[in-house]
Amino acid sequence: MFVYEGHWSGPVSVGCVAGDAESYILFCDFFDRVIESHHGHKITSQTPESDFNYDNLKGGDDLDRSYAVRCEVSVVRGVEDFCFPTHCSRGERRQLLTLARKALQRLEEEEALPGRLLLLQDLSPEQQRELNLNSPSASQLRIGVARDWPDARAVWSVCTDGGLVVWINMDDHLRLVSTRDDANITEAFKCLYVNLQKLQKFYGELRHPFTWKQQLGWVSSSPADVGTGLRISVHLKLQHLPQHNRLQDVLKRLRICMDTTESPALYAVSNAATFGLSEVALTQLVLDGVKLLVAMEMRLEGGGDIEELVPTQK
Template structure:
């Protein structure tokens, strides 16, 4: 009877590693054989582009970025593609029109990203690390908004995880590793601080989606445009606290997005919830040897330059009848450094901060709190047919 001999064992990796390493070029860009023309031939048409990317990008700047490539394979055309596919509308607020594929993008393409950040946030990029302040006790007010006008509020913050590409560029393997890390970090949060449970998007039924107030069966146009919807809904998840105070989205537009919503419009409590749990998760991720991504000149960075610095968004839904029609509204909003958008509900408006870079977390939240209070005061004045000119703030 014939017996099959076992295969000869030898360290394949050790044998071939020197050969393989000799084939890896020092310049990552030289690994790609893209059929591209010269930078002048490849420069996009920006004539009808209403994004900050379209306003700032010049041929000279494009030429400087053209042959650069990050270690994970992000080239400059990947960065500007969202703004080319969605060029914006001159009647709407300008979007940044670009995304970062990984944290190295902010360094390699810094002469572009720094200009975008300065234009969008209205704050100069310097060598100093932006100030951070999570001491929620420093916030003044926020728990005393007039409920006749303030309907509800939401405070959210985004974070990127070190050693992984952002969702705009990451692979399936990276995304699944990020989900594994999130499971471990959120399990510790659940055991030590806040009970909750993790739900995979592919397992969510219609009733659970209604509870989250989102239709997650199909990715949004924004997610498709920026590239974060690849392999949808593979390795996407949402963690919900048992008391409903906190929701954590995993692998959506960013690695992590923490959201605290309140129907009583208590911004102070929502901000406190975010501060406490974000710092806890930061400790857990550090223990897992994958801390949150922070750059000296920019602070916390994620896929969108619109979120660098703090990654913090404070949103309040207001009932307003008269103020939206006032001729000085846009001037008021500009001076308050906040924005106001219509919702699907008549007379209900969404008020939020524009910038996330420059001011600290407490300062940004205070800015929205003070702005909302002033808008409510103006609305009550207009209801009584009174003038609001004396309430218009000086330019900040």
């Protein structure tokens, strides 16, 4: 996990990781407190709500392109019967790569996707840079995720609209990412979940389903990703709003976070939690929040005040 420091409510580390799925059961007194504190949602005996129906999204295809320049929707999944990357052995990691190869090959065949699987150990430094691959961070080394790097790490990508990429044995067993330069969140969400559900079916048929816990939903190594494992990020061009003294309060009320990027005046806005709301509800939360931030930026551009636009506390 990473800690981001700055003026705004950027993503915050939960300070711990799980070695395997059973850790959430064996050490529930500890992990439940961490999860409830981080996500702001009480764990109950009820099964977490789930909704993959992208038709229920409203306004995901009409963000103002003058401000919204890119979007990314990603999801993490753990695989049953294997330790998480923080604790898995070299043999387990290689088995996970074999499973991913089989499942992705079926995805290519049944969906006619022109995908390619690239092993990190076969990539040149230049190829790794093109794929935005960095050397393991100090945090990854410290928690064991980078053990035996780059053995059995791989990336699968398909060059079509939606920019689908699957990371294997990186920070989690699997991370699916759909990126769009037109900031069409609905299409990115659709691409991600259509292919995720296919992979879920294939992994089940391989007798290694994705890891699910009755009270938590989908679980992986980080308590910050339980529930849906879903992250929605929109890159916004903002000049005035980042300097406003009410921004931190606004972000907290909208339950979203904002962080700087490598580009000046370009900020990444994303969901603060993954647990407590369905996939569609989380995505809608970010969409509505982004639209309000854009409205505030436009108001400030015109010399106006944003006070009446500040939402009531949720």
